[in-house]
Amino acid sequence: MYQTIIHYGIHFLLPLAIALVFYKTTWKKAFLIMLLSMLIDLDHVLASPIFAAKRCSINFHPLHSYYLIPLYLFLVFPKKTRWIGLGLCIHILADSVDCWMMS
Numbered sequence: 001m002y003q004t005i006i007h008y009g010i011h012f013l014l015p016l017a018i019a020l021v022f023y024k025t026t027w028k029k030a031f032l033i034m035l036l037s038m039l040i041d042l043d044h045v046l047a048s049p050i051f052a053a054k055r056c057s058i059n060f061h062p063l064h065s066y067y068l069i070p071l072y073l074f075l076v077f078p079k080k081t082r083w084i085g086l087g088l089c090i091h092i093l094a095d096s097v098d099c100w101m102m103s
Contacts, residue, residue: 002101003098006097006101007094007095008094010090010094010097011090011091011094014090014093015030015034015035015087015090016031018086023083029083030083034090037084037087038087038091040088041091043061043064047060047061057095057098058095064095072089072092073085073089075088
C-alpha cells in the first residue's frame with residue numbers, strides 16, 4: 001500500500017510541486033506536459049503480461065532502458081524540451097523507487 005502511495009505520489013505530486021514552485025505563471029502547461037510524459041508507459045504493451053505487480057520496469061521495457069535514461073536527463077537542459085525531460089526523469093525516478101521498494 002505504501003509503495004503504491006509513494007509511486008503515484010512521485011508521478012503526480014512531484015510534477016505538480018515543480019510546476020507550482022518553478023513555473024508559477026505557466027504551471028498548468030508545465031504540469032500537463034510533465035504528466036503527458038507518462039506516455040512512456042506505452043512500452044508496457046510490448047510485455048506479456050502487460051502489467052506484472054512484481055516486475056521492475058527499469059531496463060525491462062524499451063523506453064525504460066539504461067540506454068535512453070541519459071537522453072531523458074539531457075532533455076532537461078534545453079529550454080524547449082525541459083518539461084518533457086523533467087517529466088521523463090520524474091517517471092524514471094518513480095519507477096526506480098518502485099523497483100528499490102520491491103527488492
